[in-house]
Amino acid sequence: MRYLQTVLFVVAIGNLAVLVWDLVTDGIHIKVFGHVVFSSWDIRRPSGAAAICGAIALWLRDRSAPTPTWALLPRWSRWIAAAIAVTATVVAVCFGNFVAGGADSYGYISEAHLWTTGRLEVRDA
Numbered sequence: 001m002r003y004l005q006t007v008l009f010v011v012a013i014g015n016l017a018v019l020v021w022d023l024v025t026d027g028i029h030i031k032v033f034g035h036v037v038f039s040s041w042d043i044r045r046p047s048g049a050a051a052i053c054g055a056i057a058l059w060l061r062d063r064s065a066p067t068p069t070w071a072l073l074p075r076w077s078r079w080i081a082a083a084i085a086v087t088a089t090v091v092a093v094c095f096g097n098f099v100a101g102g103a104d105s106y107g108y109i110s111e112a113h114l115w116t117t118g119r120l121e122v123r124d125a
Helices: 002-025 044-064 070-093 105-117
Strands: 030-032 036-042
Touching: 002 030, 002 036, 002 044, 002 070, 044 070
Parallel strands: none
Antiparallel strands: 030 036
16 A cells, blocks of 8 residues: 555656646647657646545555544644745746736725724725
8 A cells, every 4th residue: 555655646746747847838748759649738637636646645644644644734734834825926926917906906905904004994984
């Protein structure tokens, strides 16, 4: 089982690498041995394969480990949150998301400003 868990984890990491490569370079197209084509332009398949392989690898680990994965999350929560924040920032910069947009963006931004200055109360005229 340990071997299968390691293989699934490596496959998940490989799919994450393909996903990042697809995002950065708009895809992969490689011919191996002149006939076999390896290509990827869409991030759905590598992200799905990474999620499935990672979930199965964690499930196999939890079946034999003395400490389940959920018990380890509090120790790693800061690093996980930092990785998510950095990933969201990189994706926003790569795709040109430089504005706070939406149906009520002015309201959200002005309310955030009021929160940070300690003046959340707004007087109606």
